[in-house]
Amino acid sequence: MAGAETGDTARLDSLSSLFDNVDSDSERLRRYAVDDLVPDGAVRATEIEDVERLQSFATERDLSVIAHGGRTMRDLGMPPRKYDVALDLSALDQVVDYEPNDFTITVQAGMTLAELQRHLATNGQFLPLDHPHFERATLGGICAVGRGGLRRGSFGGPRDWLIGMRMVKADGTAIKGGGKVVKNVSGYDLPKLFAGSLGTLGVIVEVTLKLRPQPASDQIVALNAPTFESALAASRAAANAAPFLNGCVALSAGASANAHDLGAKVLHDQPAILLRANGLETAASEVLAQALRAVRDAGIDNPERTTTAIVETWQAVADLELQNTEACVRLRLGLPPANLPRGQRILADNLPEVTSWVAAADSGLMLVDVPTVDADTVKTLRTLLGPLQGRLTIESGPLELKRAVDVWGPAGPGARLMHNVKAQFDPSGILSPGRFVDGI
Amino acid sequence: MKTPTPLVLDLIDAIGEEAVVWHDEDLLVYEYDGTIDRGNPDVIALPANTVDVVSLIKIANKYEAPVTPRGAGTGLSGGALAAKGGVIIGMNRMRRILDVDPENKTALVQPGVVNLDLGSEAERYGLAYAPDPSSQRACTIGGNIAENAGGPHTLAWGTTTNHVLALELVTADGEVQWIGHDTRDEPGYDLVGCVVGSEGTVGIVTQALVRLVPRPTAVRTMLAIYDSVRQASNAVSAVVASGIVPAALEMIDKMTIAAVEPVLNTGFPLDAEAVLLVEVDGPESQVEAEGARVEGILNRFEPRELRSATDPEEREHLWAGRKGAIGALGQIMPNYYLLDGVVPRTQLPDVLDGVYEIAERYRLPVANMFHAGDGNLHPCLLFDEREPGATERVLDAGGEIMRLCVDAGGAITGEHGVGLEKRDYLPWIFTEADMDTMKSLRAAFGPTENFNPCKIFPKGHGCGEAGHQHAQHQIAKFGPKAFV
Numbered sequence: 001m002a003g004a005e006t007g008d009t010a011r012l013d014s015l016s017s018l019f020d021n022v023d024s025d026s027e028r029l030r031r032y033a034v035d036d037l038v039p040d041g042a043v044r045a046t047e048i049e050d051v052e053r054l055q056s057f058a059t060e061r062d063l064s065v066i067a068h069g070g071r072t073m074r075d076l077g078m079p080p081r082k083y084d085v086a087l088d089l090s091a092l093d094q095v096v097d098y099e100p101n102d103f104t105i106t107v108q109a110g111m112t113l114a115e116l117q118r119h120l121a122t123n124g125q126f127l128p129l130d131h132p133h134f135e136r137a138t139l140g141g142i143c144a145v146g147r148g149g150l151r152r153g154s155f156g157g158p159r160d161w162l163i164g165m166r167m168v169k170a171d172g173t174a175i176k177g178g179g180k181v182v183k184n185v186s187g188y189d190l191p192k193l194f195a196g197s198l199g200t201l202g203v204i205v206e207v208t209l210k211l212r213p214q215p216a217s218d219q220i221v222a223l224n225a226p227t228f229e230s231a232l233a234a235s236r237a238a239a240n241a242a243p244f245l246n247g248c249v250a251l252s253a254g255a256s257a258n259a260h261d262l263g264a265k266v267l268h269d270q271p272a273i274l275l276r277a278n279g280l281e282t283a284a285s286e287v288l289a290q291a292l293r294a295v296r297d298a299g300i301d302n303p304e305r306t307t308t309a310i311v312e313t314w315q316a317v318a319d320l321e322l323q324n325t326e327a328c329v330r331l332r333l334g335l336p337p338a339n340l341p342r343g344q345r346i347l348a349d350n351l352p353e354v355t356s357w358v359a360a361a362d363s364g365l366m367l368v369d370v371p372t373v374d375a376d377t378v379k380t381l382r383t384l385l386g387p388l389q390g391r392l393t394i395e396s397g398p399l400e401l402k403r404a405v406d407v408w409g410p411a412g413p414g415a416r417l418m419h420n421v422k423a424q425f426d427p428s429g430i431l432s433p434g435r436f437v438d439g440i
Numbered sequence: 441m442k443t444p445t446p447l448v449l450d451l452i453d454a455i456g457e458e459a460v461v462w463h464d465e466d467l468l469v470y471e472y473d474g475t476i477d478r479g480n481p482d483v484i485a486l487p488a489n490t491v492d493v494v495s496l497i498k499i500a501n502k503y504e505a506p507v508t509p510r511g512a513g514t515g516l517s518g519g520a521l522a523a524k525g526g527v528i529i530g531m532n533r534m535r536r537i538l539d540v541d542p543e544n545k546t547a548l549v550q551p552g553v554v555n556l557d558l559g560s561e562a563e564r565y566g567l568a569y570a571p572d573p574s575s576q577r578a579c580t581i582g583g584n585i586a587e588n589a590g591g592p593h594t595l596a597w598g599t600t601t602n603h604v605l606a607l608e609l610v611t612a613d614g615e616v617q618w619i620g621h622d623t624r625d626e627p628g629y630d631l632v633g634c635v636v637g638s639e640g641t642v643g644i645v646t647q648a649l650v651r652l653v654p655r656p657t658a659v660r661t662m663l664a665i666y667d668s669v670r671q672a673s674n675a676v677s678a679v680v681a682s683g684i685v686p687a688a689l690e691m692i693d694k695m696t697i698a699a700v701e702p703v704l705n706t707g708f709p710l711d712a713e714a715v716l717l718v719e720v721d722g723p724e725s726q727v728e729a730e731g732a733r734v735e736g737i738l739n740r741f742e743p744r745e746l747r748s749a750t751d752p753e754e755r756e757h758l759w760a761g762r763k764g765a766i767g768a769l770g771q772i773m774p775n776y777y778l779l780d781g782v783v784p785r786t787q788l789p790d791v792l793d794g795v796y797e798i799a800e801r802y803r804l805p806v807a808n809m810f811h812a813g814d815g816n817l818h819p820c821l822l823f824d825e826r827e828p829g830a831t832e833r834v835l836d837a838g839g840e841i842m843r844l845c846v847d848a849g850g851a852i853t854g855e856h857g858v859g860l861e862k863r864d865y866l867p868w869i870f871t872e873a874d875m876d877t878m879k880s881l882r883a884a885f886g887p888t889e890n891f892n893p894c895k896i897f898p899k900g901h902g903c904g905e906a907g908h909q910h911a912q913h914q915i916a917k918f919g920p921k922a923f924v
């Protein structure tokens with residue numbers, strides 16, 4: 001497959017004269033495959049200038065480049081239209097600037113979230129994003145994907161913590177946006193534009209983030225429910241009754257069992273609710289008590305409390321998002337939280353089989369695993385979910401499905417502007433071409 | 441008697457006579473937004489809905505007349521001034537709160553809604569709209585979105601950009617589009633994130649879906665009076681470093697006390713050097729414990745006096761001195777020039793010293809009242825514009841204060857915007873390539889040369905604002921070198 005798209009590996013020969021870390025071993029290049037396309041070469045950047053040089057080289061020769069962080073979400077998006085060179089950023093992994101008392105940190109894009117959190121923990125701080133596979137996921141990848149996680153109801157997503165960014169544009173020009181201060185309206189907010197742009201506008205090489213102090217107390221309560229539907233209804237009630245909850249998740253039996261295997265020992269092979277609260281100990285307990293009353297009124301009353309292994313338990317649930325994606329299709333639904341139960345019913349009524357449901361009840365996020373689904377069903381679901389403001393995307397799935405239906409869904413009303421943005425930032429279309437919304 | 445131009449006649453045709461302002465004496469109120477600069481619009485059009493906005497933009501485009509959106513005109517950076525004349529589109533008639541959805545905690549509003557009105561409406565549902573600029577009795581949601589406004593309570597909750605979910609936007613070519621999504625799940629670029637903070641230069645916001653946050657069950661406000669600014673700013677750093685995230689952390693200094701005390705009877709001793717206001721909120725037990733911790737920290741820096749209140753009325757009284765501060769400055773001098781630099785929080789004590797030093801060197805009284813917890817300074821240089829040379833001195837001192845913030849690793853504006861006023865200083869923080877990229881983002885929103893011209897970016901022809909020359913002077917002194 002290598003080179004088949006370009007049919008001209010000679011174009012890459014001079015890459016070796018530019019870098020001493022070019023990989024063109026076809027076996028090793030497979031690691032950089034995206035949707036079965038293997039690049040002709042891979043460059044592992046060790047300094048920002050490598051990224052600049054690669055991009056100007058690629059622009060000159062019209063080579064398509066796909067950036068790689070931890071490769072945990074490598075296949076997110078449509079199959080690339082063209083893919084010549086992989087740009088691996090995982091070696092750009094240094095802390096650039098950290099003054100703990102400013103509650104901000106600047107790091108290179110290849111640093112993993114786990115490494116960052118370890119660094120911050122020594123000062124009692126953390127970045128409130130709980131990404132799956134945080135041992136591998138990089139800050140660059142996290143920002144490029146731009147998703148908020150299961151606690152996005154309390155913490156938002158990467159966009160909400162990003163205050164500054166350095167990027168390299170398609171043509172190799174190094175630029176920056178934002179700064180190192182927590183409040184800033186000096187110039188346009190380029191970090192927001194790049195957050196969630198999936199590597200289609202430029203390569204993120206450095207990010208500056210706001211931080212939080214670690215809470216004095218962090219508590220989780222798990223409850224078993226007879227069905228996923230009842231877990232969802234009760235967790236919605238909890239979210240309404242206790243708005244200061246710091247996580248409110250409903251899981252199906254399948255999801256609970258998987259999470260148990262991943263380390264969430266409070267979960268069993270049963271539908272469940274997971275409630276999380278933090279702050280000062282008494283305050284967190286107060287919030288949980290409020291939530292538990294609502295859950296009890298909804299008919300579920302078997303709380304199992306834990307104050308240990310909170311991070312592991314939660315991480316296990318977050319990791320569900322990335323578990324055995326090869327074996328199934330993973331759908332992601334986002335919609336106003338009050339519409340969750342109705343959205344869930346639409347999915348349940350139209351999908352022949354669902355292996356796992358996970359819903360963040362306070363923020364309208366649902367992750368659904370199905371063994372298989374066809375393009376028509378996806379389209380039908382999108383039509384039915386539209387009036388609920390539901391956005392259904394395919395997180396991962398077999399190539400045939402991705403070829404048959406747009407994983408992002410039909411272009412929204414902002415598509416015209418998005419194409420304009422892409423044309424301004426990457427006029428020759430060499431960055432991850434075809435992978436994003438509406439063919440961008 | 442002035443005769444209406446064809447442009448004015450067309451505008452009247454589109455939205456009615458009562459919605460178009462074009463007589464010279466009526467235009468005066470639209471010349472100013474609290475900064476030193478002035479702009480002279482040819483005509484003001486006041487649309488009632490999105491369709492009106494589209495027609496107005498198309499008419500203006502037909503005559504190649506510049507268009508400038510305007511909210512309440514409290515912007516303080518010249519953003520709402522018609523720098524090249526033309527049409528000001530005033531959003532004040534579009535002031536309806538269209539929907540509050542308590543379960544999803546969102547509100548759909550028109551851009552002319554006054555910030556405080558949205559806050560009051562949200563309160564009826566036990567919710568709040570977090571960004572609460574000190575100007576909240578007047579400023580509009582549209583203006584807040586344009587400036588990514590902050591306020592005392594954005595320390596814990598984040599600024600406007602963290603609270604705007606979706607927008608209806610009319611771009612410079614008169615196209616209408618909805619961007620964003622209720623839960624930020626619309627696939628694609630974060631266009632909403634680009635529009636927020638773009639200072640009204642990429643289009644007119646005609647509707648906004650904003651996030652509301654739960655109101656805390658308990659609130660405690662503490663006020664500490666200090667004998668030196670150093671003590672107070674060290675206390676700020678210590679609170680931030682303690683790991684407590686207060687709901688608000690504000691400071692006012694001696695000159696501000698001198699201005700507010702006679703008008704508002706806040707009971708501040710006139711010889712005190714600084715007053716800190718700290719608020720904690722949340723569940724009852726949290727507020728009690730955190731309040732006690734904050735008091736402990738404040739006491740470490742030996743305040744002359746520490747007051748504390750949980751009762752709403754008493755709290756309001758403690759806040760009065762801060763909220764009324766800018767309004768009271770007229771007590772001391774007829775004019776003020778308010779800066780908006782922002783620095784990493786550990787730099788605050790040194791930068792404040794620098795601000796006083798600069799003001800003294802330029803022989804200008806300076807009052808500071810600001811969002812200390814965010815590192816967002818608001819030095820107000822006080823002067824009388826009728827005194828020859830005063831305006832020039834103020835602009836020069838302002839430039840030097842901005843430079844001080846940049847050199848401390850900060851930025852030239854935290855919440856008021858670059859606008860017309862600070863655009864010459866943008867190269868102190870951004871390179872040509874950075875600014876070209878920003879301009880290319882602007883270009884993606886359509887042909888915008890005539891749309892809110894002369895804002896944010898340096899250069900531009902025929903903008904002729906007062907500050908420009910003095911900015912050149914400061915740039916020459918410090919060099920245009922970008923802070924990198």
Ligand SMILES: Cc1cc2nc3c(=O)[nH]c(=O)nc-3n(C[C@H](O)[C@H](O)[C@H](O)COP(=O)(O)OP(=O)(O)OC[C@H]3O[C@@H](n4cnc5c(N)ncnc54)[C@H](O)[C@@H]3O)c2cc1C
Nearest residue numbers: 069070071072073074138140141142144147149199204321
């Ligand atoms: C089920 C599930 C749940 C998730 N939940 C959350 C969540 O709760 N919160 C959350 O924030 N995220 C969540 N994510 C996404 C998470 O962000 C990814 O794990 C992470 O973004 C990938 O990082 P990576 O370094 O492995 O990137 P990669 O997989 O290497 O790359 C991902 C994409 O980003 C691009 N990219 C990578 N690095 C850069 C760069 N430096 N510059 C430009 N483009 C780049 C790549 O080209 C690719 O398109 C979830 C993902 C899944 C599948």
Ligand SMILES: Cc1cc2nc3c(=O)[nH]c(=O)nc-3n(C[C@H](O)[C@H](O)[C@H](O)COP(=O)(O)OP(=O)(O)OC[C@H]3O[C@@H](n4cnc5c(N)ncnc54)[C@H](O)[C@@H]3O)c2cc1C
Nearest residue numbers: 511512513514515519574580582583584586589590640645
């Ligand atoms: C006493 C005082 C205290 C202040 N305190 C604070 C504070 O604590 N925090 C803070 O952030 N700011 C503060 N400000 C600054 C100011 O109030 C804010 O920037 C506010 O957001 C401006 O709103 P406005 O409606 O007055 O906008 P205007 O001044 O009318 O306009 C500001 C900008 O917004 C654009 N604009 C207005 N409406 C729209 C629209 N519908 N679509 C697109 N663009 C639009 C204009 O073109 C202009 O560029 C203060 C100002 C004063 C005078």
